[in-house]
Amino acid sequence: MANVKLEKINKVYPNGFRAIESIDLDIVDKEFMVLVGPSGCGKTTTLRMIAGLEEITAGKMFIGDTQVNDIAPKDRDIAMVFQNYALYPHMTVYDNMAFGLKLRKFSKKEIDERVTHAADILGIEPLLSRKPKQLSGGQRQRVALGRAIVRNPKVFLMDEPLSNLDAKLRVEMRAELSKLHHDLDTTFVYVTHDQTEAMTMGTRICIMYDGYIQQVDDPQTIYDSPKNKFVAEFIGSPQMNFMDATLVEENGKVYAKVYDRLLELNEDKANIVKEKNYIGKEVLLGARPEHAVLDDDGIKAKVEVTELLGSETYVYSKAEGNAIVVRIDPDIKVDVDQEISFKFRSEKVHLFDKETELNICK
């Protein structure tokens, strides 16, 4: 069991490409930390640096109390699971799981104990004598996990391990991985570009973009209080709506003026924007689709598409040329080209500085 600590870690490739810019991250013992972000954000590079597969250009990396910058991957007490969970085709499940231990010259007895124990945890004991081609995708992925578990590592590192599975299996495996984390009671570091995986599995999420960490928090905090526009936009599906707004003060109350409609800000937000001198300034107002309420005095928009999902309906509309998505009750019927009007719940909206894109009220 161990925590993983990254202190001012930088990664610059020989061609000068700066993949990671001075990141600090403290992954606590036994936590399920998900590194998430778009392609090229540096999440896999970070994981590979933890594994020791990439040199660290600057900064310090600790696993437990040990600084591991110069420690070889094999001596870091980690185990990795990858997207390409290739298994040795000619070997049985048992031999596949035992292979790494054989390389490390473990005794037969020790290998047998570890493989049996891992198979028990994963519920794949009946499969031990089968070969990979006799397994389903999910079973193969379990064997790949088994190969990691037998190492009994301090830290599990997983790089998009579910991305080769079909959608249904991915959902099942998400739950299984969370259960596995609970059963093994050890540290997981998990890389994905899929925000749903991040939100459903992570005890904390580290959102990365362009080589920088944008925010590290538990999933609910990330969703409710994004630090900046990027995080707000990245997490949530459909994405958060963004609108230009001007902050105005009238009769002691503070409003965000959006599409010529006034949205009164609650007291907390009003105080902050006043304190930070945003009155009279243009900001970006962010609001999630589910925080819209149909209201005749609200923003007028023309319906372009409706998405009926059974329990809810998403309405894709255009207000003064800008796309806005709102969620409505499925019992309410709206048609394409119909005009709707709505307001956003003021306590749920976010205000972002137009230049820095930081959440003003965070």
Next chain:
Amino acid sequence: MGLTQIKNIFSKIASSINNDIVLTDLNGVIIDCNRTELNGSIVKIPEFIEGKEIFSEENYDFIFIKQYNFPRYLLGIKDNIQMLNVVSLLFNDKNYKMTEANFYRELVLNNIKKENYDELKKEFKIEDRNYYRLIIAKVENSEIKNAKYIIDNIFIFDKNIILDSESIAIITSKPDVEIENLCNMLFIEFSTDISKNIKLLVGSKVDELYDINSSLKDIYNILKLIEKFNIVKDIYFYEDFLIPLLIGSTRKDLLIQLNDENNKKYDKIFKNKDLIYTAKNFFKNNLNITETSEKIFVHRNTLIYRINKIKEISGFDLKLFEDAMRFYIILLIKDMDEK
């Protein structure tokens, strides 16, 4: 007889005679000698004439030292041809037998003549395949056995041969996707369990097994290129290096001149990190706007704006293959220059 054994015999001889004695490769690079200051330097080697056993050049007389019946090294002694005759007997590899593994090894090293090849192919009952491809795994000397063990378990139906103390050759006919998967597996397995010092190089495809050496030559060219430009990857595919190889073979002064001109013309683009990042990702995603915008997480309108911006400054419309190709090469030359 392996190089270690050859060097052992050499060092015993070297310590027991007074004459200058050298062990070189076929290019005359000294591998070992009894005058340590000469190690690594080059001696002038003679012109070889088939059938002749002893060759003389300047002050040295040379004989071939054979491995698996093929000349691989040169032993040179100064001013003592009789000694050379005696010494040559110590290197006789009488137990040599052409095994199937040796056949593949010598084929990779281009040591088999076509007429012998046809005979040996029949002898070892080797069937033709659609194409062949060479993969070289370069590891540290001390890890060669572990590497071979893993490779034999991953590339189970291929021909895996230890080429020298740091290289294993894999002759495969597998499809590209499978090669990539297996190489990934090999890289991860080796890096996490043995040592991270492993380089995997995948050479070009050849139609005939007999031509497999050209796949090796391509790998050597990739190696030169990755050393020259300090390129770091897990797996080096020949196809990824086609354009760099082409550019790398262009005259250096021309490249510099071209890059200077490009720097002036496209300065505004080169200084804009977002534009370069967008262009490179657009190339990676086969000029597909939707895929690129999803991968780099920018709105497709932002992506289109950036592509239009590049067009506005440079005139290259990256949505068109030819323009994209031109701009790709410009960026490649720029990257090479920076490296």
